[in-house]
Amino acid sequence: MRIPHPPRAALATAGAGLAAVALAVGVTTGAQAAALFGDTFDDGNADGWSKSGGDWSVVTDGTPAYRQANTGSELARAFAGQTSWTDYQVQARVKPLSFSGANRLVALAARSGSATKMYRLALTNANRAELQVVNGSSITVLGSTALSVATGTWYTLRLETAGSTVRGFVNGAQVGAGTSTAYPAGRIALVTAYASAVFDDVVVDGAGGGPTTPPTTTPPPTTTPPPTDPPPTDPPPTTPPQTGLVGWATQNGGTTGGAGGGTVTVTSATALASAVQGDAPATVRVNGAFNCSTEIRSGSNKTIIGVGAGSGWSGCGLNLRDVSNVIVRNLNISKVRAGVGNGDAIHLDNATNVWIDHNDLSSDTTSGTDYYDGLLDVTHGSNYVTVSWNRLHDHVKCSLVGHSDSNSGEDTGRLKVTYHHNVFSNCFQRNPRVRFGNPVHVYNNYYVNTANPSYSYGIATTNGAGVLVEGNYFENMTDPTHVGEGSSPAGNLVARNNQFVNSGTPQTAGSVAAIPYPYTMDAASTVKATVTAGSGTGRITG
Numbered sequence: 001m002r003i004p005h006p007p008r009a010a011l012a013t014a015g016a017g018l019a020a021v022a023l024a025v026g027v028t029t030g031a032q033a034a035a036l037f038g039d040t041f042d043d044g045n046a047d048g049w050s051k052s053g054g055d056w057s058v059v060t061d062g063t064p065a066y067r068q069a070n071t072g073s074e075l076a077r078a079f080a081g082q083t084s085w086t087d088y089q090v091q092a093r094v095k096p097l098s099f100s101g102a103n104r105l106v107a108l109a110a111r112s113g114s115a116t117k118m119y120r121l122a123l124t125n126a127n128r129a130e131l132q133v134v135n136g137s138s139i140t141v142l143g144s145t146a147l148s149v150a151t152g153t154w155y156t157l158r159l160e161t162a163g164s165t166v167r168g169f170v171n172g173a174q175v176g177a178g179t180s181t182a183y184p185a186g187r188i189a190l191v192t193a194y195a196s197a198v199f200d201d202v203v204v205d206g207a208g209g210g211p212t213t214p215p216t217t218t219p220p221p222t223t224t225p226p227p228t229d230p231p232p233t234d235p236p237p238t239t240p241p242q243t244g245l246v247g248w249a250t251q252n253g254g255t256t257g258g259a260g261g262g263t264v265t266v267t268s269a270t271a272l273a274s275a276v277q278g279d280a281p282a283t284v285r286v287n288g289a290f291n292c293s294t295e296i297r298s299g300s301n302k303t304i305i306g307v308g309a310g311s312g313w314s315g316c317g318l319n320l321r322d323v324s325n326v327i328v329r330n331l332n333i334s335k336v337r338a339g340v341g342n343g344d345a346i347h348l349d350n351a352t353n354v355w356i357d358h359n360d361l362s363s364d365t366t367s368g369t370d371y372y373d374g375l376l377d378v379t380h381g382s383n384y385v386t387v388s389w390n391r392l393h394d395h396v397k398c399s400l401v402g403h404s405d406s407n408s409g410e411d412t413g414r415l416k417v418t419y420h421h422n423v424f425s426n427c428f429q430r431n432p433r434v435r436f437g438n439p440v441h442v443y444n445n446y447y448v449n450t451a452n453p454s455y456s457y458g459i460a461t462t463n464g465a466g467v468l469v470e471g472n473y474f475e476n477m478t479d480p481t482h483v484g485e486g487s488s489p490a491g492n493l494v495a496r497n498n499q500f501v502n503s504g505t506p507q508t509a510g511s512v513a514a515i516p517y518p519y520t521m522d523a524a525s526t527v528k529a530t531v532t533a534g535s536g537t538g539r540i541t542g
Contacts, residue, residue, distance in 0.1 A: 036088055037081050037188070037204040041066050052077045052115050054192060061095070065200035068192045071100035075116075081187040081204060083113060088206025090188045091158040096151045097196040099125040102511060106197040108157040109134075109189035110166075118189060119180070121159045121168035123149045125195070127514045131159075131168040131176030133183075133523070141471065141497050141521040142166060143176025146514050178520070245355055246519050247418025247441065249386035255353040257303030257327030258283040269296065269313060276302050279323075286331060292316035295341025299323060306330035309538025312360070316340050317373075321349040330537050332360045336372060343373030348382040358389045360536045365426065369396050374430070379403040383414040391423045391536035398427035402435025405463055405488050411436040415465075420444050420519070421527075423535045428456040433485060438466030438492070439513040444522045446531040448475040457482040461491030466512035469495045473527040474503040481506040499524035 039048065041064040046056065054068045054076025061067070068076045088110070096106045105122040112118035120132045130144040147170060149155075158169040167177040190199045249255040261281025266272045269292035275284045276298040287307040295316050298304065300323040306312055312332030319341055320326055333345040341347075345361040348354055356376065363372035375392050377400040378385055392398045399419075402411050415437030422445045424431040431447060434440045447458050457479040461467040467481075474480045480503050484490035492510030500506070522530060 036085060036206055037202070039066075039080070039202045040064070041200060046078070049078045049080050052079070054078075059198070061198050061200070063200070065198045066190065067097075067196070067198045068190070069097075069196050071098055071194055071196050073192065074194060076192045077109075077115060078190045078199075079112060079115075079187045080189075080202070083186055085111070085187065085204075085206070086185045087162045088204055089158060089160040090202070090204045091156065092190065092202040093154050093200045094123065094157050094190075095154045095198045095200075096123060096125075096149060097198060098151055100194040102126070104194040105130075105192070106195050107132075107191040107193075108159055109191050110159045110161050111183040111186035112189045113183055113186040117183060118186065118191075119159065119161060119166050119183060120189075120191060121157050121170075121176075122191075123147070123155060123157070123170070125149055129168065129170050129175040131166060131178060133166075133180050135182065139497060140180075140523045140525075141176075142178025142180060142523070143168070143520050145175045145518040146516045147175065175518075176520070178523075180523075245357075245386060246388065247386035247420060247517060248384045248416045249353055249355045249418070250517050251416075252353055252384045255325055255327060255355045255384070255386075257281075257325060257355070258301060259303070261301065265307070269294075269316070272296055272304075272313075276304060286311045286313075289313065289332065293340065295319045297321065297341075298326060301325045303327040303329070304331070306332070306537060312537070317342060317344045318346045319349070320347065320351040320354060322351070323354075324352040326351065326353075327355045327357070328359065329355075329357045330359065330540055332537055334360075334362045336363065338371060338373040342377070344377045345375045346377075347374070348378045348385060350380045351378075351382045351385070353384045354382070354386075356385070356387045356390060358535070358537060358540050360391045360393075362392070362394045364394050365396055365428065372396070374398065374400050375427075377401075377403065378415060378417055378432075380407070381410040381414045383416050385417040387417065387419045387422060389421045389531075389535045389539070391425065392427055392431075393423065393425040395426075396428045397430045398424060399432040400430050401432050401437050401440060402463065402465070405435065408436060408463070416440065418443075421531050421535060422446070423448070423531055424458070425449060430460070431458045433460040433462065434465040434467050434491060435463040435488065436465055438464070439515060440465060440467045441515055442467060443470045443472065443519070444524075444527050444531070445472045446475075446528050446535075447472060447477050447480065449477075457485070459493070460485040461493040461509075462488035463491055464489070465491035466510070467491065467493045468512045468515065469493060469506070470497050471521045471524045471527065472498045473501070473524055473531075474498060475501040475528065477503040479504050479507075481508065483507045483509045497521070497524055499527070 054073040055070040059067045105124045107120045107122035109118040109120045116136045129147040131142045133140040160167045164179045258281045263283040265285040279300040281301040283303040297319040314334045317336040361375040418441045460482040495506045
């Protein structure tokens with residue numbers, strides 16, 4: 001059954017003594033929400049819609065529908081409803097027809113108070129669904145996920161607003177959620193940006209001037225045939241919490257560390273080195289602080305976690321070589337001298353499925369460039385790595401992905417790393433520097449004070465790598481992002497929705513492969529406070 005078309009007279013009175021028009025939209029809440037608006041375009045016209053940009057017309061696409069045909073339009077919008085609408089859910093079927101260029105979109109919008117201010121649920125030809133706060137040319141992503149976006153395929157988009165909560169759904173699955181107080185009320189809109197699309201079966205439910213009944217995640221019934229293209233192999237689940245495991249380490253079967261094994265507590269370097277040997281699952285709890293002079297090498301299937309905020313060691317590094325399924329959390333590791341094993345605080349060498357979380361890694365910047373080696377290096381074909389909520393500070397060369405320009409045979413197609421919610425403070429270089437890995441995902445990190453501008457930079461992409469840099473906060477960064485470095489040829493870098501305070505202009509180049517996992521994007525403006533408060537040791541239970 002197609003969505004009924006409410007009488008035009010009822011639509012005209014919406015928002016001012018609104019007449020409740022019952023729509024069969026699959027609402028299963030305890031009280032039937034008021035129907036604010038509906039249009040199937042079956043009457044052959046688009047009365048009640050106001051247009052801004054684009055070439056809009058009612059066409060027949062199986063049934064009558066509303067098409068925007070101009071792919072050269074930077075921003076085409078069709079608005080309906082009342083500026084007084086507050087809490088409601090809007091749903092429509094959307095079929096992208098074509099895109100002109102990269103990072104183009106078709107979208108459904110809510111609470112639009114003007115032509116350029118709105119909440120927007122966008123399908124992009126970068127194969128992403130994004131829940132956005134749009135303020136002119138400034139776009140903040142509240143949440144997003146990888147999603148196959150194919151032209152000629154129908155998608156059901158739903159956007160829900162309730163107080164400061166905004167949620168977006170595609171084909172009934174939540175793809176993003178967040179909070180924002182930017183827009184308390186406004187109209188709905190159909191949107192394209194350098195794209196053409198067809199829109200149909202638009203329906204709005206809610207109380208208009210007050211809170212709605214709790215929203216449902218059940219999509220409305222429709223007789224529209226399913227898309228001919230197959231759905232994504234792994235439909236995106238509800239976005240996981242930011243403090244849990246997110247990113248590349250969730251892929252390839254996931255990362256569980258020592259789960260299912262025994263637990264041992266150690267208080268010395270000797271005991272630690274012994275406890276992490278072998279590949280049997282084990283959780284090793286490090287209690288207290290100690291010094292060491294020989295690197296500690298771990299086996300697979302281990303969780304190595306500090307007990308409290310001060311646990312860890314100084315003088316030697318943790319070597320994760322030829323291992324898989326390792327978790328390292330809540331450790332202080334400092335002043336690892338070059339020449340002590342690999343010389344890094346934590347070194348991944350042919351390691352897969354590794355999660356580095358809530359650690360504090362540091363040395364100092366007064367002893368020269370090479371006195372201390374890296375803080376966190378990912379090399380020799382390592383893959384499926386997440387680096388989250390760490391503090392990397394007071395060091396020259398902080399984090400390297402891919403050790404050599406000549407190692408393409410081993411590294412190409414690997415070195416997939418996620419960096420999120422980390423602090424890079426007083427780190428002169430390599431935050432990270434990337435070779436070959438694509439995509440490397442760098443989001444919601446706080447960068448502050450590259451203190452030696454004569455040889456400092458933030459993020460560098462080289463040797464054909466692909467780095468997506470989004471939602472980060474850069475403060476006092478001379479060179480936030482860098483394309484090419486030294487004798488290494490340039491890579492690719494896409495930067496979006498970042499915030500720059502007393503910092504230089506980011507360098508960008510090329511395109512980056514799609515991110516395959518779900519994640520929540522915090523607004524860049526909030527990252528400094530959030531990451532400063534939540535990163536490093538002592539924030540999780542050992």
